Amino acid sequence: MTDLLFNLIYVLLFPGLLFCVVMGVLLAGLDRIWVARMQRRVGPPLLQGWYDFLKCCGKETIIPRHGKKAIYYGAPLLGFVALITISLFLPVVNGQAAFSGTADLVVILYLLTLVSVCMIVGASATGSPFAGVGLSREMVAMISYELPFVLVILTVSKAVLAAGDGASYTFSLQAIADYQAANGPLITHWALIPAAIAMLFVIPCEVGMHPFDVSEAETEICEGTLAEYSGPPLALYRLTHMVKMFIMTALFCVLFLGGISTGFVVLDTLILIVFCLVLTFLTMSLPHAVCARFKTEQVFQFYWTVVAGLAAVSLILVWLGF
């Protein structure tokens, strides 16, 4: 019974639903304010994302004529759920995940893919040609960041495994957290720094932030994948987008900044929040304010050459035993 209660708390409050949503809204709000300040604007209030969410929820949902209702509603929901599930597997606080040992990095990778796929299938189900263009771009963006992401995962796993005691879990997040608890954060390992930089590049593309938001380009294709969405499903997509900012930054913390623990849950959470804020500024706000949107093929070429190259350098270095 107590187990059930604890699981319920994990899923609903911390580090599940509530915490993710709060963090997502916080990061998104700060991101907007930072970008505005860099562009010499005032920017919206901190909770603007939340207000948008509430407002969308109250609006009417209009399903287009060519749309498929079940998927129109189901896809945003499933995507959001898959994203929240990831938070349960990340050993963010105290080096412990809510449900440890049940999912590894590959599961995380695929759950993140599932989130994007839900978005794509949902867009596809609206039957809009704008969404068609948007989803094709989203697919290419996905292919783009997936290669460096995979290389980073292999690099980190290999680095941990090389030092470990032959654990049978090769992609285990718990092993990565334990290793960092014993040996300090992986980012202090010089051979892993290129991989960390590559991962920093993966974050904005995975989240779909500005210079890489080819699939939602408002000015070109009317928000592409979201073109036909309205009402609560749109609200859910917006929320998914915000929560993804938190999940991706937290994933970076798990992979490269783990092992910094004070033993107190509250303090650890605060440290995590600070890391997430810094990462949001570095990977999302700064490029957003500085760069104009890339073309689709530019995104692809950039990720498969520069970013994948950085990750590959790290993988080879780790392989050679550095």
Add this chain to the structure above:
Amino acid sequence: MSAFINNFPVLAVMTLFVGGFLNSLVGRRHAVLQKIVVLVAVTGALAMMLALVKPVLVDGEIITYWLGNWEPVEGWAIGIALEVDALSLFFGLIVVVAVFVSGVYSFTYMSRDDSLVNYYTLFMMLGGSVLGLVLSGDLFNIFVMVEIMTFTAVALTAFRSHYEGALEGAMKYLVVGSLGSTFLLVGIAILYSQLHTLNLAQIAALLPEQSDNPLAGVAFAFLFIGFASKAFLFPFQPLAADAHAVAPASISLMISGVLTKCGVYGIIRLCYILYQNMDLAVVQYLVTGFGAVTMFICVTMAFQQHNFKRLLAFHSISQVGYVITAVGLGSALGVSAGLYHAMNHTIFKGLLFLTAGAVQHQTGSLDLDGLGGLSKKMPSTTALFLIGAASISGLPPFNGFASKWMIYQATFQKGVETNNFFFIIVCVLALLTSVLTLASFIKVTQSVFFGQLPEKYKDVKEVPLLMRVPMWILAVLCIVTGLFPTQVQNWLLLPATNAVFSAASYIDAAMGEGYAALHNIVSSGVTSLGVSTCWSPLSWLALLFCVTCAVTIVALLGGPDNKEDSHVSTADENAEELDPKYEPFFSGEESVYSQVGGSDLFWGFKHSWRKYFTFWTNWHSGVVNDYTLYGVVVTAFVLLACIIVL
């Protein structure tokens, strides 16, 4: 009772063959009787294979049946044997389930064709020959079954000969398929000349003593290429594409789900039991390399396709590439991952081919650029397709995810253990191929089921129930085998993997106790896979929890107002005449349907790789002479490698 159960392997094979011949006797007059004969035969074979599960998979017995009771005398096996260990039964189960589903599906799907007698006779012979192949304990018998299999498959490919390219596809398959069969025969002949026996168990006992004999290496190369051609590995994949595109969907299921499995089974039998040379690094490179190249080239070629079933064909071979990659690792985890994926491949690929068949049955088209918006008209088929697509792309919680997860684990572990970068590249390729597979299936989803419905398809209806039932069987299997990976591992994969690593007991079961020890063959078997599952029930319960909460929250926050929606959508559906002012416009131009054609969906990706795509598109020239040449050249390379190293 137990003595009677020993007859089941031969009876199961006989049932399918006799059913086929009986069908040609009675089926010409009585259409109903024909279906009853087919149904009884496929169900009978399925039941007999299921009856063997208890003794073989659970108790670990090896059932040996000597035709005509010609048992080995003084250590020489002259008679023909059927030998069923857990590996054979594992593939046997895959075969009978696929035959059953395909047979039931055919009843409605083929109802518009004529000369159905020929169809069912060939179909049953195809099923029987494949079942005979995996249960056989005799090398020459395997060749005979391969021949029956190839020729019935060729005939069935050309069954709808009025299709454009049907005869062409069958012709290519015939020529290059015969090439593969010939290589098999050459390999068998060499082995027979050296060892004077054709019994698998006896060959397995005698071969390791021949390790100095260069002819053993030559035979290995020929047999490997022979089986690889049956699995359509690189460079034989164009045949599969041509054959699948024109074959009836039920036959596509057989070709992708069953025929390719023969090649996989053959390669496992060859490397692990006959030669027991899987611990040699060069064999690992050879098998894994073939698998990895196949899986990557085929998935990229799928991007170029405009025909629904051609696209599925390339994916089918790409997934077989995964299986071979995993099998080639030589570790217990690799083998079980490969077997798991082989099983899942039959399930999800069968499902996808059947949904393609359903689309073809109702619309008469397989053109990805011409179809669209069918989800409104065929909701059940769309749901089934999405399940199949999610499975093949390896999305959790479907079965493709569980097996692919094991493949990544196995390749990565192999790379770390041997400290060999080759396996890491393979691992990256495997992960990448999975994303590309997903991308490619998004394209199909978008261009067939979603998007806008062309005017000419507005009267399309859902397929009849009898076609949906087989598809739902496969879809449920997709989910069940994905949700319970631990159970699948314990009940199916572990016994089969154990059989793969127990050459000695395979030999002893046929040749008598102690025969393996006499020839210094010791094998340990496998008792555990040394890795726990990726996706424990706890975590998907958590997922379920989340779903419920999310739904509640959405509902509480004012959520979807169903009354209004249904009002909106029905009003729209009833609007027959489309007002042109509601049409989408692009930069002042009136839109044509589906702005982004299926072929252009990945422009950013394809543009950056245009040289690669141009090269491989030209490589698939469609000329049978070229394909034969590729086969011969690759054989020459493998031959050279085997002679030098083995």
